[in-house]
Amino acid sequence: MKIVHMADSHLGFSAYGRVDRWGRNLREEMVYQGFSKTVERIIDISPDAVVHAGDVFHHVRPRIRPLYVFQQNLEKLVDAGIPVVIISGNHDAPKSYAALSPFTLFEGMEGVRIAHQYRYEPFEVGDTTFHCIPFCLGPEDYLAEFRKMQERRAERSGGKDVLVMHGLVEALWDRRLRTVGEHQLKESFLKADLSYIALGHYHGQAQVAKNGWYSGSVEYFRFNEAKDEKGILLVDLESGEVRQIPVVDKYMIDLNPIDCTGLSSREVEGLIRSVCDDLGLKDKIVRLRLSEISREAYRSLSRRLLGELKAEALTLEILPEFSGDPVRYEMEPMESRDLPQEFRKFIEGEAAGDAIPAAIREDVIAYGTGLLARISEKRTAERFDAAQ
Numbered sequence: 001m002k003i004v005h006m007a008d009s010h011l012g013f014s015a016y017g018r019v020d021r022w023g024r025n026l027r028e029e030m031v032y033q034g035f036s037k038t039v040e041r042i043i044d045i046s047p048d049a050v051v052h053a054g055d056v057f058h059h060v061r062p063r064i065r066p067l068y069v070f071q072q073n074l075e076k077l078v079d080a081g082i083p084v085v086i087i088s089g090n091h092d093a094p095k096s097y098a099a100l101s102p103f104t105l106f107e108g109m110e111g112v113r114i115a116h117q118y119r120y121e122p123f124e125v126g127d128t129t130f131h132c133i134p135f136c137l138g139p140e141d142y143l144a145e146f147r148k149m150q151e152r153r154a155e156r157s158g159g160k161d162v163l164v165m166h167g168l169v170e171a172l173w174d175r176r177l178r179t180v181g182e183h184q185l186k187e188s189f190l191k192a193d194l195s196y197i198a199l200g201h202y203h204g205q206a207q208v209a210k211n212g213w214y215s216g217s218v219e220y221f222r223f224n225e226a227k228d229e230k231g232i233l234l235v236d237l238e239s240g241e242v243r244q245i246p247v248v249d250k251y252m253i254d255l256n257p258i259d260c261t262g263l264s265s266r267e268v269e270g271l272i273r274s275v276c277d278d279l280g281l282k283d284k285i286v287r288l289r290l291s292e293i294s295r296e297a298y299r300s301l302s303r304r305l306l307g308e309l310k311a312e313a314l315t316l317e318i319l320p321e322f323s324g325d326p327v328r329y330e331m332e333p334m335e336s337r338d339l340p341q342e343f344r345k346f347i348e349g350e351a352a353g354d355a356i357p358a359a360i361r362e363d364v365i366a367y368g369t370g371l372l373a374r375i376s377e378k379r380t381a382e383r384f385d386a387a388q
Contacts, residue, residue, distance in 0.1 A: 001128050001160060004042050005233040007053035007200030008217035009035050010091065012066035016285075016315040026314060027285075032069045034219050034248045038232060039073040041247050043080045045234060049125045050082055053200030053215065054089025054135065054166030062092070062102050071106070078111040085123055085130045088116035089166040089200055093135035115164075120145040122152050128160040128195070128237065129153075135166055142167070146189055160195040160237045167201050169208050195237045204228045205244055213242055220252035223287050227254070251314075252285045257321065260293035265300035268293060272318070273305065281313035290320045298322070343368045 014028035042050055057066055077084050086103070093116065094101055103116040113123040115132035118141065123130045131149040136142055142165075153161060167185040190197060190209040197212035203225050205216040215233045220226065231246040258271050268290065275288065290298065298320045310316045347365050 001048045001126055001237045003128075003162070003196070003198075003235050003237065004045060004047045004050040005053065005196075005198045005213065005215045005235055006038065006042075006050065006218065007166070007198075007215045008055045008089070008203055009038075009052070010055055010058040010217065010219065010221065011035060011070055012062045013058040013219075013221065018314060030251075030283075030314075031219050032066070035069060036073055038218050038247050039076055041245065042082065042232070043076065045245070046080070047082060047234065049128070049130075050077060050084050051130065051162070051164055051198045052084070052086040053164050053198045054087050055091040055200060056086065056089075057092035057102055060092055060094050060099070060102065067102065067105065074106065074109065074112060078109070082111075083125045084112045085125070085132065085164065086112070086114045086116075087132045087134040087164050087166055087200070088114075090135050093118075095137065097137075120148040120152075122149070127158070128162060129156070130162045130164055132164045142185065142189070161193075162237070163189070163191075163194050163197045165189065165197070165199055167199075169199070196235055196240075198235075205231070205233070207242070211240065218247050220250075220285065223252065223254045226250075226252045226287075251283060253279060253287070255279070255286065255288045257289035257291035260290050260297065263293070263297060265297040265302075268297055269302055269305055272309070276309050276312075276316075281309065281316060284313050285315050286313050287317040287319065290318065292323050293320050295320075295322055343372055 009031070011031060012028065013031050014025040016025075016027050018026040020026055020029065056070060059066075074084060088101060088103060092102060097118070101116045103114045106112060106114060113121075113125075113130070113132075115121040115123075115134045118134065118136050121132050121134075123132060129152075131152065133142060133145045133149065136145060149163065165185060169185045169190065170187050185199075190212045192210060194211060197209060199208070199212060199214045202214040203217040203221060204214065205228070206214045208214065213233055213235075216228065216230060217225075218230050218232065220228070220230065229244070229246060230248055230250075231244055234243040234245055235241070236243075255275060258268070258275065260268050260271075263271075272288065272290075276286075279286065306318060343365070347368065
């Protein structure tokens with residue numbers, strides 16, 4: 001049996017505020033186009049099954065458009081006779097038992113098996129069992145669900161076994177995305193006697209065991225992914241061969257810094273123009289650092305030139321790195337709905353260092369999280385209304 005392993009589509013992801021003539025976010029549309037292109041590539045390959053290892057959606061409450069794009073492409077796979085196995089990830093799984101999963105809408109769809117209810121579910125496709133452990137509410141829950149898989153395997157004989165999970169294995173924990181619900185997976189889950197282990201969450205393609213891989217995301221979401229080759233994995237369960245298949249062209253570029261030591265603003269402008277012309281900015285996401293530039297030279301850069309260049313690209317970030325300034329740390333863009341939880345973690349960390357008196361800590365948390373929750377709710381409602 002040959003399967004395609006993919007993950008982390010993040011349908012509904014948007015950024016940069018650039019819109020097309022219909023008012024649709026251009027970055028969001030690129031993600032939809034990439035997902036459709038991936039499905040077309042899978043149909044061309046014609047595997048015996050396709051596995052999506054979590055984070056189909058970027059939000060746990062996706063709007064109508066990402067739901068429609070997902071359904072449309074699922075139907076293409078079903079019509080092509082390709083069975084689909086999906087698990088929920090930390091982005092598209094509700095964080096409480098009371099909330100409904102977006103995957104509820106697709107339950108019972110012919111040819112599609114989805115594990116999304118915080119528990120282990122096995123799915124049979126031919127002689128292969130896909131042992132699916134979706135996002136769980138607590139990191140300790142994974143071990144209990146993993147034991148259920150072991151019990152299921154002990155009851156059957158013959159056939160192939162594929163484990164599908166979403167999370168970051170211990171060896172990659174220093175590369176965590178620091179997103180809500182991000183869980184660490186124990187190395188003991190990477191069992192050698194399984195035919196294959198399909199992992200999601202880490203956006204780079206990486207082999208973490210002889211039989212275990214992250215397929216990575218098809219799209220680029222952060223500049224630390226700019227050097228990655230994005231795509232899907234074609235896995236032969238008989239031979240164990242894993243082939244990396246590119247899907248989208250590289251469009252996120254983190255350029256080498258320009259050394260601006262001793263240069264005037266006009267000289268820096270000439271170098272910026274030359275670098276951008278050589279690259280070609282159209283439909284690209286580009287970051288360019290100006291190393292050791294003087295504050296005077298940076299302030300004197302032509303705003304007209306920079307504006308023209310930024311208009312050519314999907315986005316162009318020009319970052320000055322002034323001599324003697326502290327190192328900038330890249331932060332992942334955060335959704336407004338995640339701010340209350342992040343605020344709580346920040347305040348609790350400050351309180352632990354005695355920066356906030358314990359007597360007022362809970363009042364500060366209650367006021368701050370309540371305020372941020374109201375702001376998030378208002379922004380979400382405005383976006384929902386605008387999208388309709």
